[in-house]
Amino acid sequence: MRTEPGAERGRLVYLMGASGVGKDSLLGAVRQCRPDWLVAHRYITRPSGHGENCVSLTPEEFARRRQLGLFCLDWQAHGLDYAIGIEAQAWLDRGQTVVVNGSRRALERARQRFGARLLPVLVTAEPAILRERLIQRGRETPQEIDQRLARHRRMEVELDDVAHIDNSGELHHAVTALQALIAMQCAS
Numbered sequence: 001m002r003t004e005p006g007a008e009r010g011r012l013v014y015l016m017g018a019s020g021v022g023k024d025s026l027l028g029a030v031r032q033c034r035p036d037w038l039v040a041h042r043y044i045t046r047p048s049g050h051g052e053n054c055v056s057l058t059p060e061e062f063a064r065r066r067q068l069g070l071f072c073l074d075w076q077a078h079g080l081d082y083a084i085g086i087e088a089q090a091w092l093d094r095g096q097t098v099v100v101n102g103s104r105r106a107l108e109r110a111r112q113r114f115g116a117r118l119l120p121v122l123v124t125a126e127p128a129i130l131r132e133r134l135i136q137r138g139r140e141t142p143q144e145i146d147q148r149l150a151r152h153r154r155m156e157v158e159l160d161d162v163a164h165i166d167n168s169g170e171l172h173h174a175v176t177a178l179q180a181l182i183a184m185q186c187a188s
Contacts, residue, residue: 010092012114013037013182014102016159017123018152020133022167022174023101026123027053029175030099037097037182040088043071045081053101057081073113075106082106092117097182104155119185120162121178122155129168 015023031039031053042054045062057065062081066074074083084100091098092114102110102120110118125133127149134145156164163181167174 010095011097012118013099014110014120015123016102016104020130021123021125023123026174029171037099038091040098040100043083075103077105122159122162122164123167124164126168
C-alpha cells in the first residue's frame with residue numbers, strides 16, 4: 001500500500017467509556033468544532049440511537065462486509081456486532097486525525113492493528129451524573145443501571161494506563177480537554 005505524505009502524523013483517537021458518559025455527545029461536538037478531524041461512524045447490528053454516529057446493518061449484512069474485508073476493526077458486545085470501516089485506515093494513511101467510538105473489549109486488537117498511531121481515551125463521568133443520565137435515557141431498569149455503574153467503576157480501574165477525560169460538566173470542557181490531549185500526543 002502506498003503511504004501518503006504526512007502518514008506518520010495520522011492518529012486514531014479511540015474513545016471508550018460506559019454507556020451514558022457522553023461519548024456520542026462528545027463526538028458530535030468534535031464534528032462541529034474540529035472539521036479538520038474525521039469522525040468515523042461505527043457499523044452496528046441494531047438500529048441507530050438518537051445522536052449516535054453509526055450505520056445500522058442486519059447480522060447478514062455485517063457478516064458479508066466482514067467477509068469482504070471492509071472493516072479495519074470489529075468486535076462483539078452485549079450480543080451485538082460493532083465495527084470500524086476500512087475508510088478509517090485510509091484516512092490515517094493520509095495523515096489525518098480520526099476519532100472513533102471504540103470499545104474496551106477491542107482495545108488490545110486496536111493496539112495491535114494501529115500501534116503507536118492509537119490514542120486510547122477513556123471518557124468518564126461522576127457516578128451520580130452517570131446514574132442521572134442513564135435514568136433520563138430510560139432504556140434500563142434500576143438494576144441494569146447499577147450493573148452499568150459497577151462496570152464503569154471496573155473500567156476506570158482496568159484502564160488506568162490510558163488517558164482519561166471527565167465529561168461530567170459542560171460538554172465544551174471535555175472537548176477542550178480532548179483537543180489538548182491530542183495536541184500533546186501529536187507533538188511528542
